[in-house]
Amino acid sequence: MSDTALPETCTAVQLAERPTGLPDDKTFRIVEQTVEAPEDGEVLVRVTYLSLDPAMRGWMDDRRSYLPPVGIGDVMRGLAVGEVVQSRHPDFAVGDRVSGALGWQQFARINGKEVNKLAPGVDWKLALGPLGMVGMTAYFGLLDVGAPQEGETVLVSGAAGAVGSLVCQIAKIKGCRVVGIAGGADKCALLEEEYGADAVIDYKATDDLTAAVRAACPKGVNVYFDNVGGEVLDAALANLAFGGRVSLCGAISQYNATDGIKGPSNYLALLMQRGRMQGFIVFDYAARYAEAAQEIVGWLQAGKISYRYDVVDSLEAGPRALLKLFDGSNTGKLLVRVDPHAG
Amino acid sequence: MSDTALPETCTAVQLAERPTGLPDDKTFRIVEQTVEAPEDGEVLVRVTYLSLDPAMRGWMDDRRSYLPPVGIGDVMRGLAVGEVVQSRHPDFAVGDRVSGALGWQQFARINGKEVNKLAPGVDWKLALGPLGMVGMTAYFGLLDVGAPQEGETVLVSGAAGAVGSLVCQIAKIKGCRVVGIAGGADKCALLEEEYGADAVIDYKATDDLTAAVRAACPKGVNVYFDNVGGEVLDAALANLAFGGRVSLCGAISQYNATDGIKGPSNYLALLMQRGRMQGFIVFDYAARYAEAAQEIVGWLQAGKISYRYDVVDSLEAGPRALLKLFDGSNTGKLLVRVDPHAG
Secondary structure, three states: OOHHHOOOEEEEEEEOOOOOOOOOOOOEEEEEEEOOOOOOOEEEEEEEEEEOOOHHHHHOOOOOOOOOOOOOOOEOOOOEEEEEEEEOOOOOOOOOEEEEOOOOEOEEEEEHHHEEEOOOOOOHHHHHOOOOHHHHHHHHHHHHHHOOOOOOEEEEEOOOOOOHHHHHHHHHHOOOEEEEEEOOHHHHHHHHHOOOOOEEEEHHHOOOHHHHHHHHOOOOEEEEEEOOOHHHHHHHHHOEEEEEEEEEOOOOOOOOOOOOOOOOHHHHHHHHOOOEEEEOOHHHHHHHHHHHHHHHHHHHHOOOOOOOEEEEEOHHHHHHHHOHHHHOOOOOEEEEEOOOOOO | OOHHHOOOEEEEEEEOOOOOOOOOOOOEEEEEEEOOOOOOOEEEEEEEEEEOOOHHHHHOOOOOOOOOOOOOOOEOOOOEEEEEEEEOOOOOOOOOEEEEOOOOEOEEEEEHHHEEEOOOOOOHHHHHOOOOHHHHHHHHHHHHHHOOOOOOEEEEEOOOOOOHHHHHHHHHHOOOEEEEEEOOHHHHHHHHHOOOOOEEEEHHHOOOHHHHHHHHOOOOEEEEEEOOOHHHHHHHHHOEEEEEEEEEOOOOOOOOOOOOOOOOOOOOHHHHOOOEEEEOOHHHHHHHHHHHHHHHHHHHHOOOOOOOEEEEEOHHHHHHHHOHHHHOOOOOEEEEEOOOOOO
């Protein structure tokens, strides 16, 4: 596409105010902004798909974290993919397909150092799915932090979700017994039928999670991959096997808490069982992304990994769609198709 | 001492009922019991000193742990030292000095496999102090689980206590900056003057522990050795440095909780800071005790380690003395001199 076809303005979503609890109608502001030409070292990218992720909730809060908070009035941060439409960076040409923190906007002007080219043949969605941050998160959070051994029991929460569904399948590939926790019969069926879980727990239909985990993991939990925190984390700790590991990926049940985070009251199981609870941030593994992507591509090609997307059309629908992550109503990786013409 | 001098009965302390909250007058029962001759493979030991430890509180509860609960009506469990007075085990002779879980009693009949001879020249108290379980706990919990590097900041709670005071001194020997948390001006003075702490926090005189830890650890906490749990654990997590480690040794603030254990609400710091929280039980390091003892003996001989004892006379005073661990009124390793003639 030549420069002349670019619009003068485009749609963007700004953070309007910091939410207390769940984001609401006042949290974001839809604006029209000028599409600015790139300066030296920059590229201009037409965004095709934007990834919606639970971590976004944390980025809205004004507190110490692994990234600075999004400023009030700034374009909301978000991982996305798109096509270079103007380039003033020697490594990028018009037409290059890239990923990066392009934000909630139709066009992103960004330093070339902050984007990566997609590998040939990788489609937009795959680049935000198994070969994107969620894939890297599942891969390193399970294999590096959780370090499961063949034959061990791996318990996964948010197991039907964007990261969890990959964790389940990678754990199966590595010879583990996999127990998935998800909300609702449909997700549980998906876990068993499509993601290979050996047992499932529907937390919405369970009034004693600790007993449910015990029943599903009679030899205890060797690795717990935690996406949710709260009561589920406590139930997992109560059933930790000797030397068990908790890989802390997230705590979606706590991100909108208005009366403080619930700490795991069963944390002393780490002492009794000589366990380890360890957090990670996927960005730390950047030097090893290629290694993970190569292995995941192999699994995809061999049909060993199945993956689902939940695609919302238009940026304007993004703020409301984000809430699906917190009420659990999405199934699969939640994406916004920012460019209606994107495949 | 010859067999003929043995009394027919001796004093013992039984667990009479499981406490709710703090142990009280009904928790233990003082009894006179028969001194029984050892059977094949057993030894009879005259107990000289009994160690009182926070872990005893956990042993009284009827719940899953690293050791089975003490039974109601059983002699209370406890680590102790003593002298073999009768032996039907080939490895032990009358007069041998041993340590083991001899229990709260004046004479213990026990399998020879369950006791260990003291090294020559080690006195009774040292064998229950720096060269006993508290020494091993400090050594492995700090060096193996916490894994501090030279120049790092090590934060220690219960820092003036039996384990904590050793942790502080070992961390100093290893070239760390040491910050100790204790209750009261006397303990804090001891920490600075005798145990080498670079900074101290008197938790009883502090209304904002998180701010106090931040002030004392401006570069963050690389290793937190946790003896207490509760708010102090949360304050440490809030100040965790990148890649920080929490070594979970105990949670004395929570052992008598009647309304449930307080989990660490700041546990997501493990995620943000890529931290690790890991529990351990000293018994797992049994194969390496000799290695630790050798190094600790060297430090003692070089005058690099100072150590204090708080000795209570007579078993009858044991139940009340145990409470000192929970109100913090002891300074140094709490021991019961079971044999009034013991040096």
